[in-house]
Amino acid sequence: MRAISGQKIQNPQTNVPNTQQMNDKDFITDLLSTEKYMSASYGTAMSEASHIQLYQEIASTCNETDQCMRDLFNTMFQKGWYSLEGAPQQTIQQTLQEYAGMKGQLPSGNMPH
Template sequence: MPNQAIQNPQTTVPNTQNMTDKDFLNDLLTTEKYMTASYTTAMNEASHDQLFQQISNVCHETEQCSRQLFNKMFQNGWYALEGAPTQTIQQSHQEYAGMQNQLPSGNMPH
């Protein structure tokens, strides 16, 4: 059985050379994703606890903005997801559980 797209009806946008709402949201979402990845790198390299915490807070805010942009695009039908067969989901879950069991338990040393 082929995967089915999970998508809302598309909000129509004018066919124009100018940027549309869809173009702006797509550009913003791409930027937010890039910023989140960059903040994650900065957190990994922060040697000062307060700096780490400030970057972490900004990263979380950026992730929230990214999620809101995705939701808006999804609501307008400009972002689609593919449904996966139950067997594929179960397989992925089993693989993840196996990897999780290989991780060390307890707290990491500081």
């Protein structure tokens, strides 16, 4: 997909009632925020786990949380409740090259996983 810089990428918005009670958008937004917090917390817990089985269990739960977070994002995007900002292909390629360069500078950047 080629996006023009500054162009919003968004699906048509699914309307929800504007009331004091929580609606579908509010619930999913709350769930996504919670999943983001949990993912960050699991990341911290993994880095501090001293036992390999505990680390693996936390890592597995973190992966499930990340997948749930991705599913919630996709649902919000499909319903038009989340939009993205388009970037030119040149900017995308430049960012990928910068990331690859930074990754190569990390002590573990060239180590097999």
